[in-house]
Amino acid sequence: MLRVGILQLDVQVGDRKANFSRVNELLSRAFVPSKLPTAIVLPELWDTGYALEKAQALASDEGNETATFLGDLAKKYNTWFIGGSTLAKTSAGIKNRAQVIDPRGELIAYYDKVHRFPLMDEDKYLAPGDRDCIFNWEGFESGCVICYDLRFCEWIRCYALKGVKALFISAEWPAARAKHWDILLKARAIENQMYVISCNRCGATGKDTFDGGSLVVDPGGEVLLDAGNLEGLWFVDIDISKVDQARSTVPVFKDRVPHLYKVLGP
Numbered sequence: 088m089l090r091v092g093i094l095q096l097d098v099q100v101g102d103r104k105a106n107f108s109r110v111n112e113l114l115s116r117a118f119v120p121s122k123l124p125t126a127i128v129l130p131e132l133w134d135t136g137y138a139l140e141k142a143q144a145l146a147s148d149e150g151n152e153t154a155t156f157l158g159d160l161a162k163k164y165n166t167w168f169i170g171g172s173t174l175a176k177t178s179a180g181i182k183n184r185a186q187v188i189d190p191r192g193e194l195i196a197y198y199d200k201v202h203r204f205p206l207m208d209e210d211k212y213l214a215p216g217d218r219d220c221i222f223n224w225e226g227f228e229s230g231c232v233i234c235y236d237l238r239f240c241e242w243i244r245c246y247a248l249k250g251v252k253a254l255f256i257s258a259e260w261p262a263a264r265a266k267h268w269d270i271l272l273k274a275r276a277i278e279n280q281m282y283v284i285s286c287n288r289c290g291a292t293g294k295d296t297f298d299g300g301s302l303v304v305d306p307g308g309e310v311l312l313d314a315g316n317l318e319g320l321w322f323v324d325i326d327i328s329k330v331d332q333a334r335s336t337v338p339v340f341k342d343r344v345p346h347l348y349k350v351l352g353p
């Protein structure tokens with residue numbers, strides 16, 4: 088069993104210091120040795136929120152400021168931080184970057200959001216990522232994506248075809264489309280027969296409201312954890328062997344007919 092912690096946060100927009108201190112507070116309150124999780128997941132842009140018009144000022148070089156903060160926490164609590172994105176200044180522009188940090192505090196992988204969300208002007212302010220993010224988490228192929236990426240079943244399928252068994256999704260998915268979030272998380276878990284481990288923002292900024300609703304869904308589509316709409320750190324135990332069980336019970340991957348799936352044109 089692997090224990091996962093979902094840190095559902097009400098993000099303070101443009102205020103990295105406030106978000107850092109809130110995360111510190113929630114972690115120190117929740118931690119007792121018997122509850123130690125193997126990984127903690129944070130929301131998308133958890134450290135600065137969506138203040139993209141100020142992205143240039145808020146981004147840190149390669150996202151290092153936030154990676155250093157999480158690295159120290161990873162060592163302190165002997166846990167992974169997986170997902171939870173930050174604005175990263177790179178030579179190709181500013182990216183919405185999810186970070187994967189191991190218990191030694193090392194940044195071992197990162198993911199730059201591939202599908203930019205036009206309703207939040209990401210295409211105007213951010214440069215897109217151009218690759219997936221697959222890494223070994225405690226002996227298991229795992230991956231991460233960010234928010235809007237969830238709508239692209241073909242992208243998530245690529246992760247499954249590369250052997251991913253646990254997919255981490257960080258998001259700031261608004262309440263207005265909470266139903267889509269809920270259904271798509273379950274669908275991606277069922278169709279790919281993998282764990283989907285998600286962390287969404289809660290709370291509100293002006294008129295924008297976020298319902299949280301972070302779910303951990305098993306490969307059969309069962310919801311193991313629903314964090315509701317409140318801020319907090321929630322724990323759940325997952326058994327990765329259920330992925331192989333699901334894939335052998337209904338052999339979807341064996342029964343694919345890929346030569347019929349080829350699309351003509353872009």
Ligand SMILES: O=C(O)CCC(=O)C(=O)O
Pocket residue numbers: 204207233234235236238259260261264267
């Ligand atoms: O797809 C959606 O409805 C929400 C996506 C989103 O909020 C994001 O990618 O930041």
